[in-house]
Each structure stands twice: as structure tokens, then as C-alpha cells.
Amino acid sequence: MAIREQTHRKYNFKEIESKWQQRWDEQHLYRAPELPEKDNKFYQLEMFAYPSGDIHMGHFRNYIIGDAVARQQMMLGKSVLHPFGWDAFGLPAERAAIQRGIHPSEWTNKNISVSRATLQSVGISYDWEREICSCDPDYYKWTQWMFIQLFEKGLAYRKRGFVNWCPEDKTVLANEQVVDGKCERCGTEVVKKDQVQWYFKITDYADRLIDDLDLLPEWPENVKTMQREWIGRSHGAEIDFTIEDTNEKLSIFTTRPDTIFGVTFMAISPEADLLEQLPLEGEYATKVAEYKRKALAKSEIERTAANVEKDGVFTGKYAINPYNGERVQLWVADYVLGGYGTGAVMAVPAHDTRDFAFAKKYGIPIKVVIQPDKNTVLHIEGMEDAFTEYGPMVNSGQFDGLSGKEAIEKVTEYAEQKGFGRKKTNYKLRDWSISRQRYWGCPIPIIHCEKCSEVAVPETDLPVLLPQVEDFHPKGRSPLADVPSYMNTTCPECGGKAQRDPDTMDTFVCSSWYYLRYLDPHNDKVPFDKEKAKRWLPIDLYVGGITHATGHLIYFRFFHKFLQDIGWVDCPEPAKRLFNHGMVMDSKGEVMSKSKGNVVSPIDLMKNRGVDISRLAMFFTAPSEKEVQWSDDSVSGVEKFIINRLYPLTKEYRGTSPDLKHFFNAKGLSGFENSLYIKLNQTIKRVSEDYPRLQFNTSIAALMELVRDYDSKQITNDVFNDFVILRIIQMIAPLAPHLAEEMWEITGHAESVFKSPWPVFNPEAIVGDTIEIAVQINGKLRDSIKVSADAAQEEVEKVAFESKKVESHIENKTIIKKIYVKGRILNIVVK
Numbered sequence: 001m002a003i004r005e006q007t008h009r010k011y012n013f014k015e016i017e018s019k020w021q022q023r024w025d026e027q028h029l030y031r032a033p034e035l036p037e038k039d040n041k042f043y044q045l046e047m048f049a050y051p052s053g054d055i056h057m058g059h060f061r062n063y064i065i066g067d068a069v070a071r072q073q074m075m076l077g078k079s080v081l082h083p084f085g086w087d088a089f090g091l092p093a094e095r096a097a098i099q100r101g102i103h104p105s106e107w108t109n110k111n112i113s114v115s116r117a118t119l120q121s122v123g124i125s126y127d128w129e130r131e132i133c134s135c136d137p138d139y140y141k142w143t144q145w146m147f148i149q150l151f152e153k154g155l156a157y158r159k160r161g162f163v164n165w166c167p168e169d170k171t172v173l174a175n176e177q178v179v180d181g182k183c184e185r186c187g188t189e190v191v192k193k194d195q196v197q198w199y200f201k202i203t204d205y206a207d208r209l210i211d212d213l214d215l216l217p218e219w220p221e222n223v224k225t226m227q228r229e230w231i232g233r234s235h236g237a238e239i240d241f242t243i244e245d246t247n248e249k250l251s252i253f254t255t256r257p258d259t260i261f262g263v264t265f266m267a268i269s270p271e272a273d274l275l276e277q278l279p280l281e282g283e284y285a286t287k288v289a290e291y292k293r294k295a296l297a298k299s300e301i302e303r304t305a306a307n308v309e310k311d312g313v314f315t316g317k318y319a320i321n322p323y324n325g326e327r328v329q330l331w332v333a334d335y336v337l338g339g340y341g342t343g344a345v346m347a348v349p350a351h352d353t354r355d356f357a358f359a360k361k362y363g364i365p366i367k368v369v370i371q372p373d374k375n376t377v378l379h380i381e382g383m384e385d386a387f388t389e390y391g392p393m394v395n396s397g398q399f400d401g402l403s404g405k406e407a408i409e410k411v412t413e414y415a416e417q418k419g420f421g422r423k424k425t426n427y428k429l430r431d432w433s434i435s436r437q438r439y440w441g442c443p444i445p446i447i448h449c450e451k452c453s454e455v456a457v458p459e460t461d462l463p464v465l466l467p468q469v470e471d472f473h474p475k476g477r478s479p480l481a482d483v484p485s486y487m488n489t490t491c492p493e494c495g496g497k498a499q500r501d502p503d504t505m506d507t508f509v510c511s512s513w514y515y516l517r518y519l520d521p522h523n524d525k526v527p528f529d530k531e532k533a534k535r536w537l538p539i540d541l542y543v544g545g546i547t548h549a550t551g552h553l554i555y556f557r558f559f560h561k562f563l564q565d566i567g568w569v570d571c572p573e574p575a576k577r578l579f580n581h582g583m584v585m586d587s588k589g590e591v592m593s594k595s596k597g598n599v600v601s602p603i604d605l606m607k608n609r610g611v612d613i614s615r616l617a618m619f620f621t622a623p624s625e626k627e628v629q630w631s632d633d634s635v636s637g638v639e640k641f642i643i644n645r646l647y648p649l650t651k652e653y654r655g656t657s658p659d660l661k662h663f664f665n666a667k668g669l670s671g672f673e674n675s676l677y678i679k680l681n682q683t684i685k686r687v688s689e690d691y692p693r694l695q696f697n698t699s700i701a702a703l704m705e706l707v708r709d710y711d712s713k714q715i716t717n718d719v720f721n722d723f724v725i726l727r728i729i730q731m732i733a734p735l736a737p738h739l740a741e742e743m744w745e746i747t748g749h750a751e752s753v754f755k756s757p758w759p760v761f762n763p764e765a766i767v768g769d770t771i772e773i774a775v776q777i778n779g780k781l782r783d784s785i786k787v788s789a790d791a792a793q794e795e796v797e798k799v800a801f802e803s804k805k806v807e808s809h810i811e812n813k814t815i816i817k818k819i820y821v822k823g824r825i826l827n828i829v830v831k
Contacts, residue, residue: 011647013610017738021123029752030125035535036079043536044070044080045518045575047544047552048087048134048511051111052096055118057584057592057618057630058545060602064615065581065624065694066543067124071734072691074125075758081536082125083518085132086112089140090507091169094440095186098473104440105468108135118603122611123737130521134442134510139517141463142527143510144445146559148456149566151446155201156434158446158454162271162296162338163433165193170474171437172197174506177551181299192271192296192338198444198503199431202558206231206427209557218577223549230550232428237412239346239421241266241319244327245279250319253341253426257415258407260323261396262348262369264359267312267333270295272343275332284316288332295334303334310335310358322420323411324397329364341426349386350378356386369395432555434506439472439479441504449491449498458492464500478502511552512559515539515574533569542575545583553578579694581624587631600630612736613639619696619735622779629779637780638700642739645707646732649725650746652712657748658723660730663762672714677765679709679772680724684761686824687731696735698824701774703732705784722747727759775800776827777809793820800826 024030046066049059070082088108097104112133119126132139150156164173168188172195177184202209210231213224236255243250252266268275270292280288291313295303302308312333319328328346335354336345349359349366359366368378370391378387390404402410415421435444443464445457457464467486472479480486481502491498513527519536520528560574585591586598605614616638622628658664666677683706690699706728715721726747733740733753744753770786773796783805787796797818800806806828813830820826 011643011739013612013738016742017121017123017611020738020741021120023741024123024125024752027752029754030080030082030127031129032081032083032127033079035532036081038535040078041536041540042070042073042078042080043539043541044073044082045515045539045542046084047542047548048085048514049115050087050090050092051108051115052092053111054114054601054603057600057602057628060122060614061581061584061618061624061628062543062545063119063122063124064618065579065696066541067737068619068696068734069541069543069691069694070125071737071754072758074754075730075733075756077757080125081130081518082127083130083132083521084119084124084126084128085130085514085518086115086134087507087511087514088112088133088135089441089504089510091171091186091438091440094438094472095169097440103468104472105135108440122602122606125737130518132514132517132521134507134514135440135466137463137465138524140442140466140510142517143442143505143513144457144462144464145459145527146513147445147505147509148459150200150562151454151456153562153566155204155562156198157201158196158198160194160196162192163195163197164190164300165195166190169438170476172433172435174433174508174551177506178300181302189299191299197433198435198446198501198505199433200509200558202432202554203427203429205558205561206233206429207425208561209429209554212557212561212572215573216576216578219575220546220578220580223546223553223578223580226549227554230429230554233425234427235423235425237408237415237421238424239322239415241321241328241346243278243330244318244320248277250274250344251342252344252346253424254346256348256351256408257411257421258390258393258396258399258402258404259348259351259369260321260346260411261393261399262350262367263321263326263328263346264349264365264367265329265331265347265355266319266344267331267336267347267355267358268315269336269338269343270332270334271338272336274343278315278317278330280315280317282316284314287313288315291332291334295332298334300337304337309361310354312358312362314362322415322418331358331362333358350380350383351386351388353386353388356383367395369393374401432506432558434509435503436506437476437478437503438474439466439469439504441507442466442510443480444501444503444505446501447489447491447498448501449494449496451496452491452493452498455491455493455498461492466504478504480504508552508555512555513563515556516563516569528568530568537569538571538573539575539577541577541579543579543581546580579625582622582627584628584630587629589629592630605635609635609639612739613642616642616700616736620700620781621697623697624694633780641704641707642736645704646728647739647743649707649710649728650743652721653725653747654718654722655748656719656722658719658726660723660726660756660759663760663765664720664723666762666765669717669720670714672711673717673720676709676715676724677720678767679706680727681761681765682771684727684731684759685766688758688761691734697779698774698821699731700735701776701781701825703728704781705772705774708784729753730756730759771823773800773823774825775803775806776825777806778829779827782806782809789823793818793822793826796820796826800828 044066070080073080093104093108097107164178166183166188168186178190234255237257238251238253241250312331315330317330347355349355350368366380371394372391374392392401392403393399393407443466445464447455487499516528519532563569592599617635621634683702686702687699729740729743740753771789772784775783783803785799810830816829818828
């Protein structure tokens with residue numbers, strides 16, 4: 001093995017990075033096989049990228065985390081699939097195009113070109129042969145195919161109803177796209193609008209979407225909790241009241257049937273179909289219509305906010321309680337949202353805080369039917385709020401004395417026996433509204449025929465191409481409706497005159513199946529090959545932000561389960577493991593944003609300091625799941641380590657070509673060499689454990705310690721000396737790939753370092769009487785201390801505070817907290 005002569009050259013990151021990116025491309029290093037061995041594959045994926053401009057620090061962090069994992073998996077001998085693509089349709093591109101007076105396709109393609117060039121300059125290990133773009137007809141042909149499969153199974157349907165409407169963007173929003181009552185894209189207050197829409201029947205999958213979360217032990221618990229709460233499964237009873245004047249059935253859902261004898265009014269949503277069926281008369285009809293108009297102009301957050309006094313209007317009508325025959329007032333109240341159950345809820349003022357306040361305000365009767373215990377009697381006159389806990393039933397006829405679960409069961413059983421009630425499970429989750437009244441999206445592949453109704457476009461006619469139009473400005477209805485050449489067509493069933501559906505799909509539809517197209521991106525016969533899906537799925541690690549917890553991460557699970565049902569995939573979940581990285585903050589702890597003027601460009605950083613220095617700085621500043629407080633100091637420390645300590649290791653390489661396939665034979669090593677050998681194996685163990693946890697900051701800290709302890713002058717065994725250097729290069733490679741490749745080549749290796757096997761520690765060489773603990777101040781390495789292997793946190797802190805290096809950085813400062821990761825790191829937070 002020949003050592004390259006340029007060993008003593010200065011670290012020229014621009015030359016090194018350009019050289020290795022070209023080399024990797026020429027070698028097709030990241031090209032994934034079509035059909036990997038099922039037990040030896042790794043599918044690494046970062047969430048679909050929206051091409052809104054060049055990448056920012058958050059993107060940079062997201063992509064390098066996935067890249068480090070993918071590269072290590074290559075060294076572990078896995079067949080790695082690491083693809084990339086563009087979520088290119090949607091409102092932001094259309095809005096930006098309108099502002100600039102250009103077409104959305106021009107804006108989108110320009111951004112894609114810029115972002116692609118940046119990502120390639122970063123050297124991320126993407127297989128660019130598999131690149132996809134959701135606005136390409138070759139892609140959205142299969143998005144339309146997915147729609148048709150759902151349509152044919154009765155899971156895509158069209159109906160009129162109240163929807164979330166953004167007045168600024170002039171389009172419908174799904175519930176998941178409304179945040180705090182506002183449009184997630186533009187921040188405009190969302191209102192309700194009565195409109196015909198397409199829906200996906202995601203509610204049919206509600207139970208599986210909840211139950212199968214138990215199949216995902218490697219998903220963050222907070223994400224699973226958010227999904228459970230969003231789907232909102234609750235068990236209770238459905239009770240049939242009757243409307244007094246018409247004898248029509250009014251069914252309500254309750255989780256507390258034990259309070260049924262305390263119902264004194266019903267609250268009906270302003271959107272409920274039920275309201276249209278009530279025979280309202282005179283002033284009641286006028287007041288209800290006016291109230292409804294005002295209510296629908298409010299956002300959901302206004303209507304449901306806990307700190308806002310609830311209001312309503314009496315309809316003049318009553319329902320009859322089937323348990324006791326009592327009349328129950330029917331009110332319209334905007335705190336009840338449409339779409340949940342029948343759009344009406346029973347109100348028990350004595351035992352629900354919101355109902356109590358409402359009843360007090362309007363003088364509605366309050367009736368106590370639950371007592372705290374058998375010895376305590378509640379009196380309405382003395383109640384300042386509702387009693388909401390469980391307790392023995394009172395004033396409830398034959399059920400008096402029953403309590404809790406038994407009471408609920410007995411009351412429900414009685415309703416079932418009498419035929420006016422039943423056990424029921426209800427959900428907060430609503431069907432997914434996917435129609436959008438905007439231009440820049442995937443056309444809905446449905447033809448409307450007066451004779452045949454809704455007809456799917458034949459598969460042979462896909463894709464339905466989005467026409468090139470000059471006027472795509474929002475009008476409150478789809479701009480496509482004004483394009484006769486697009487709209488006018490013939491019915492595929494009867495051949496008569498017909499019209500296309502004018503709406504486009506929510507862009508979340510495009511991103512609900514993209515991970516499957518990566519498996520077979522050039523297939524023009526089917527969306528993907530089933531055998532390839534069988535080999536590659538599920539995704540082994542999915543990296544992205546937690547903001548998608550109740551949007552994309554539910555939608556793509558729904559799509560996957562549907563595709564499993566129709567035989568296209570054979571696993572129940574799309575992603576085995578999910579990882580949410582932390583946000584990137586500025587030096588003051590504020591979120592970076594263009595409006596605040598505090599954005600640090602990763603492009604400028606990489607141009608001035610180098611890709612690998614930028615990567616290591618991002619990795620080292622904080623654990624991957626935590627927020628990063630970015631500052632120039634983050635870069636300077638890493639830069640000094642690379643230039644002054646790490647890269648110069650190649651000067652110490654002696655050209656012995658040690659065997660890296662086996663443990664090093666430590667017999668005959670000197671005292672210093674033996675200590676370094678123990679340290680090396682401890683570091684291999686530590687780094688190997690850190691990588692799967694994505695704890696790259698502690699990996700770098702461990703490698704810094706090892707490099708610091710390395711002293712060529714005290715090593716007489718040439719083979720051991722070279723063994724240590726090569727192991728260091730291998731361990732740093734996934735984190736600083738260009739640097740590692742250069743060092744690997746300098747040490748005489750012709751093949752990529754990523755073709756070499758990942759280091760394995762010798763279990764017999766990792767036990768020492770003492771261990772080293774990295775001491776950080778505000779996340780920055782300031783010293784390393786030696787303590788006994790079984791030292792408690794108090795002892796570790798005592799030794800740390802005795803360090804002069806630590807003392808100099810905490811002097812005259814207040815210690816906020818101390819975070820100890822046993823056997824690894826002590827982080828002292830000061831201000």
C-alpha cells in the first residue's frame with residue numbers, strides 16, 4: 001500500500017470537497033441495488049423537500065443527520081437506499097409566482113435547480129438516479145392512479161358541507177392545515193364555507209391508525225400521543241332523543257351516560273344538518289339565522305377558546321329524554337363544532353363546566369344527578385362550578401346509587417334493551433378534505449356526466465395533464481373551471497358530453513406515497529414494483545420535523561394501510577423508526593427567520609469554512625433531537641480540531657497496512673500503547689453506540705478525546721500506530737466524509753473509506769479502572785476528567801468543579817442546571 005506523497009499539504013477544503021464529490025459521482029458510490037437482500041438493506045429517508053428557495057440551516061441539519069446514518073450503514077455492509085425528491089405542487093409556489101409575475105412551473109423548477117446544486121455541493125449521499133418531482137406528469141400520473149383506487153373502493157367521495165376556507169388563499173384547507181384557527185401557510189383567520197368537496201374516508205382507518213401505533217416502538221412517544229389525541233377515539237354510548245314536534249330521532253354521543261338524567265338542554269352546531277331540519281318559526285328562525293351567520297364568520301379557535309364566554313340562541317324547540325320523558329331545550333351554540341357525531345351534544349350543567357356557565361348565563365335549569373359520595377349532598381344554590389368527577393348517581397330513578405364504570409354499563413345496557421341506545425365509539429378525526437380551488441396542483445381524475453354521474457378517468461388516459469394557462473390567479477373557484485379546452489370532454493362510459501372536475505388535490509396527497517416511487521422511479525407501467533417494495537420496505541429511518549405529526553405522518557400511514565389492503569405492500573406501517581430533529585436557533589435563542597433578519601446561511605458558511613467543518617459544528621453543538629443555539633464559536637472549535645489535530649494525523653502514518661478485519665494483537669504493547677489501545681476500543685464502543693441513537697455530539701467528543709490522547713512519540717509499534725489512525729479515520733468518516741476520504745487516500749487506500757468495514761471493539765480491551773467524562777459548559781467541550789468507572793454523579797461533579805479549565809468558564813456565572821449522561825458527559829448550563 002503506497003502512501004500518497006502530499007501528506008504535509010495544508011487542509012484545502014475547497015479542493016478536497018470538489019475532488020471527492022466528483023470521485024463519488026464517477027464511482028456511483030451511492031447507487032442502490034434494485035433488489036437488495038431483505039435482511040441486509042437499509043432505507044434511509046428525509047422528508048419530502050418543498051422547493052421554496054435554497055436550503056436553510058434547518059434543512060442542512062435534517063439532511064446531514066440522514067447522511068451520517070446512511071454512510072455508516074454502508075460501512076456496516078448494508079445495501080443502502082438514500083433517495084431525494086421534490087414536493088413541488090402547492091400554494092407557496094403559486095403565491096410566489098403571482099408575486100413575481102411568472103408561472104409556478106418556472107418558479108418551482110428554478111428553485112429545484114438551485115437547491116439540487118447546493119445539496120450536491122454538500123456531498124449528501126443521495127442516489128440522484130432516483131430523483132422524483134411531484135409536479136412531473138410521470139409522477140402525478142400515479143398520484144391520480146392512487147385517487148382512482150380510493151374512488152373505486154368507496155374511499156374517495158364528494159359531498160356538500162361546511163369546510164375550512166382561507167379568504168386570502170381562496171381555497172379549502174384540511175383540518176390538519178388549520179393551526180390555532182389560522183391558515184398554516186399565510187396566517188389568515190380561517191372561516192367556514194358551505195361547499196362541495198372531495199374527501200378521502202380516512203375515518204375508516206381510525207382504529208388501525210391508533211392501534212398500529214403499538215407496532216412502532218421506535219417512533220417518538222410524543223408523536224404517537226399527538227396522533228392518538230388527534231384521532232381522538234372515545235368509547236361511550238349513543239342515545240336517541242326525539243324532537244318533540246316531529247318525533248324525528250336526534251341521536252347524541254356521550255362518554256358519560258351516567259349523567260343522562262341531568263340533561264337540561266342540547267347544544268347544536270351552527271353547521272349541523274340537523275339545524276336545517278328543525279321547523280323553526282317566527283323570531284326564533286330569524287335569531288338562529290343571524291347567529292349562524294355570525295358564528296360561521298368566526299375561526300374555530302375563537303369558538304372553542306377556554307377563556308371566551310360561550311354564547312348561543314334558543315330555537316324554541318325541545319327534544320324528549322328517553323330515560324325520563326323530560327323536555328330538553330334545543331339551543332344553537334358555536335362552541336359545538338360541526339362534523340363530530342350528529343353535530344349536537346347533550347348538556348348536563350351540573351356536571352360539565354362549560355354547560356354550567358352556559359346554563360347560568362341563560363337561566364337554563366341545572367339538575368344534580370351525581371354526588372361526590374353517598375354522604376355528601378350537592379345543592380345547586382351552593383355550587384360555583386360543575387362537579388365533573390365520578391360518584392354515585394342520584395335523582396336517576398332505578399339507577400340511583402350506581403357509580404363509575406358500573407353506572408355507565410348499566411345505563412347503556414338499559415338503552416340497548418329498550419331500543420333507544422347502544423354502545424358506540426366516536427372519533428375526533430374527520431375525513432380528509434382534499435379538493436383545492438387552486439391551479440398549481442395535481443388534477444383530480446374524475447369526469448362529471450349528467451347521465452353517469454362521477455366517472456373515473458380510464459387508467460389508459462392518465463395522466464390528466466395540468467394545462468398551461470396564463471391566468472391562474474385565485475378566484476374563489478378553481479382557475480381550471482375557466483379553461484374550456486380542459487373542462488369539456490366526453491364521458492368514458494356513455495360517450496356523451498361531460499366535464500372534468502375543476503379542482504386540484506391537496507399537495508399532501510402527493511407526499512403520501514412518494515417514498516414508494518423512489519423504489520421504482522422510472523417505471524411507466526405501474527407506480528412501483530411490488531417485489532421491490534417487499535425487499536426495501538419499511539423505511540428504516542425517517543428523519544423530519546415534528547410539525548408533521550398530525551398531518552403528513554397520519555396521511556402517509558393511511559395511504560400505506562390502504563395499499564396493503566389492496567395488495568401492493570405487505571407490511572402494516574411505512575416507517576420502522578421516526579426521528580424528529582431539533583430546531584436551529586440564533587445565538588440569542590430565537591428561531592431563525594427571514595423576517596427577523598437572523599438567518600445564517602449554510603451556503604455562506606460552507607463556502608467560507610468548508611462542508612465538513614460546517615457538518616461537524618452542527619453535529620457537535622447539541623444532540624440531534626435538541627434545539628441548536630448557533631454561533632460562530634460552534635464552528636471555530638471544530639475548525640481548530642480538524643486543522644490542528646485531526647488532519648495532521650496523516651503525517652504520523654507509517655505505512656504498515658494493518659489488518660482492519662480483526663482485533664489488534666495487543667501483546668507486547670508498552671504501557672502507554674496499552675492505555676491507548678484500551679482508549680481506542682472504548683471509543684469504538686462509544687461511537688458505535690452513539691450512531692444508532694444519532695448522538696453525534698458525544699461521538700465527536702469521544703474522538704476528540706482519543707486524538708488528544710494520541711502521541712506518536714510514545715508509540716514504538718508502527719503497526720499499532722497506523723491501526724489507531726485508520727480507526728479514527730473510519731469513525732469520523734460518516735460525519736466528515738470528504739476529510740475522511742482524503743485522509744484514507746493519503747494513508748494508501750485506493751478504495752473509498754465507505755467500502756471499508758465499520759470498526760468493531762475488542763470486548764476484552766474496554767474495561768479500565770477509570771473512565772473519562774467530557775465536561776461541557778453550555779454544550780461546548782471545555783475539559784475531560786477521569787473518574788472511577790462506577791462514580792456517582794456527585795463525585796463526577798466534584799472532580800469537574802476542581803478542574804481549572806472548568807472553573808475559568810463558570811467563574812462569576814450562575815449555574816442553571818447540570819445534566820449528566822452516565823459514563824459519558826457532564827453538561828453545566830450557566831448564564
